[in-house]
Amino acid sequence: MHQPHDRARRLHPETRSVSEGFDPELSVMAVRPPIYPVSTYAFRSAEEMSHWFRVALGREQALPGEHASLIYARLNHPNAEMFEEALGSVEKGCAGAAAFSSGMSAITTALLTFLRPGDVMVFGRPVYGGTHELLQHILPQWNVEVRSAPGDDLQQLRQAVEAAGERLAVLYLETPANPTLRMLDLSRTSALLDGLRAARPERRPVVVVDNTFLGPVFQSPLLHGADVVVYSATKFLGGHSDLVAGAVSVRDAELIARVKATRAFLGTICEPFTAWMLQRSMATLYLRMIKQSKNASKIVDVLKAHPAVERIHYPTLFTGEQARIFASQCSAPGSLIALELKGGREAAFRFLNALRIVRLAVSLGGVESLACHPRTTTASEMEESELQRCGIVDGLVRLSIGVEYWRDLASDLTRALDAAGR
Ligand SMILES: Cc1ncc(COP(=O)(O)O)c(C=O)c1O
Structure with missing residues (x-):
């Protein structure tokens, strides 16, 4: 514009x-x-109309100071x-x-x-x-x-x-x-x-x-x-x-x-x-992404010690080369968490079914928190060898953390982890 x-x-x-x-x-x-x-934009004259078509097709340059006209x-x-x-x-x-x-x-x-x-x-x-x-x-x-x-x-x-x-x-x-x-x-x-x-x-x-x-x-x-x-x-x-x-x-x-x-x-x-x-x-991109990233970091700190958790993949927990890459090219860890549960798929499903605030859905990055089981959803078309190689194991759950109050989310996730560990 x-x-x-x-x-x-x-x-x-x-x-x-x-x-x-x-x-x-x-x-x-x-x-x-x-x-x-x-769908379509009007021109003031036939000459102007044909000029902008020639510009659109790269056959003519826009004149200095001329603002590109909309066509279709x-x-x-x-x-x-x-x-x-x-x-x-x-x-x-x-x-x-x-x-x-x-x-x-x-x-x-x-x-x-x-x-x-x-x-x-x-x-x-x-x-x-x-x-x-x-x-x-x-x-x-x-x-x-x-x-x-x-x-x-x-x-x-x-x-x-x-x-x-x-x-x-x-x-x-x-x-x-x-x-x-x-x-x-x-x-x-x-x-x-x-x-x-x-x-x-x-x-x-x-x-x-x-x-x-x-x-x-x-x-x-x-x-x-x-x-x-x-x-x-x-x-x-x-x-x-x-x-x-x-x-x-x-x-x-x-x-x-x-x-x-x-x-x-x-x-x-x-x-x-x-x-x-x-x-x-x-207009709210920074607000949302910063809040979501802070929420996720606090939640990871609560969940990491839970006995039902085998491993958490989250940038603040990276070590070695992965930690170096994170520090060199990212300014915050973001709001996606990959949670690996003890007890494989059964534990993962028990966890997902016990969630009350976090909704079960694919996609990510929205204001609401979502969870899914990648192996049976978003990554289900991948071959078994590739799933293994990428570490997409049966106990893996992906969380997309939203803008809700983080303690409510942490309680929901902790309660679901309790259910997963039973
Ligand atoms: C990393 C990544 N790239 C691309 C896509 C495809 O985007 P869309 O669903 O908007 O076509 C997705 C969708 O989940 C994604 O997660």
Whole structure:
């Protein structure tokens, strides 16, 4: 809607997240943005109309000082633009962002932008189940060779990158990993592509990072060597479990133009009402994520000594290399907890069935606390060997901690742990 100016760029992201991207002057001085449920936009003349089509197709440049005109809502619309500016203002190192109809449509659109038949793509395992399906089963049908290596094993990732050589187009990473929260070192992993980036400037391979679990507030992959960041905006960005959406942000403006061009033809932009809800959620993003992270840290301190608990996976409890990575690239532990219970699946189910405040549901990052059993839900399509390797054991439960009063949550979880241990 309006270009961020220098003063706004100097403000703290917490300030920018509230109003960036919206100018009351453009909307009858309303202090919050209206919704534009509009499919098509009018032009003042036939000449203007054909000029903007030529600009949209890259055949002509916009004139200096000219603001891009809207054409059709599958290409772009004011609510998407306002959300994109708000996200771009809080994502550190960001040169541009794009809104999508789901996390999966954001990931698919980004990958189809950077991959061509015959390319090799390497990814760090594990990744979210839907992404895993796309990479392992759909992209190979389009003659993309997809290879993987354990995401927390830099040596094996290096070997996979070296073996792909000049054919490598995308290195795809997710950290922390779902559901075990294992982290990979973004700077060192992204640096594996330095040689190829320099050798092939005309078609540089890109590092794509799924930042859904900690970003954009607690982790900034674009400052750690990533070219493209993808989000399920259904999670923390939306934050209220009342919408499905996705987002992409990039380090280099040329990349976002390419992603948006693919989006325009695939039709994967999110519609105006969802984009408006997303922008509305941006104003409370810091509040929610900080409160949720503090809640989770306090709850972990209560639960860690419970006799029914075998192990808790949570960044403040990491040791060794994992603790080093957490300290080097994250500013807070976040609100996801992976709880490993003694007694396997039966104990896990007893625990889940005894919860009263925390609801049983997949998804995460909303204001309400949720719990699920990854092995029989979100990770159920993974092969047994992969589940074992990733530590997704029968006794593992994933918690997404919300904004409720933490002592109520801690009591609910403690009572359920008592039931699990019986
Ligand atoms: C880490 C991660 N990435 C991507 C996705 C896909 O997002 P969506 O469900 O919005 O399509 C999910 C969904 O759970 C996820 O957890």
